[in-house]
Amino acid sequence: MSTTPSPGDLPVRRIDRILAFMSLGLLVLSIACFFAIMIASGSGMKQADFGDGIWPIVSLVVYVAPPIAFVLLLTLLIMTFVRRARANKGR
Template identity: 55%
Template sequence: MTTNSPADPPVRRIDRILAFMALGIAIVSVICFVAIIVSTALGMGHADYQVGIWPVVGAFPLFGLPIAFLMILTLLIMTFIRKGRAGRP
């Protein structure tokens, strides 16, 4: 187990929320992507993907992955700013 040195600022709640939300959105997006691939491979390719839950399953990776990427980028920028401010005299 690592401990924070005195120069390291504590992890804030918003950082944890952003990290877990980005991870959750990315995982759900990948699961939806795999579901489309598997359903096509199992012969459901001729099925109508315009009805039921399939439009949501198809659209989630299109929006979820970029949102998760932006959340991770925001988290990195916030961390760099926080560590930069902590390092100032």
């Protein structure tokens, strides 16, 4: 497989990779926190124990990370569409 881009392709910028990996990382973190809550609930932890320690932060990550990841992904898509439109307009 060739690693050199064809003349019609736009190069992948650093900001594109950062946004993509941040979005993916937030989704993976959210899923891991969700499973941690499920495992802790199934192992016999009482509801009162979820108010102490790191559990409030874990619960917050489950609710906040997916919308932030979605916004990052939309930002990446919009930036890509604008860049392609500008590149096609210049040709």
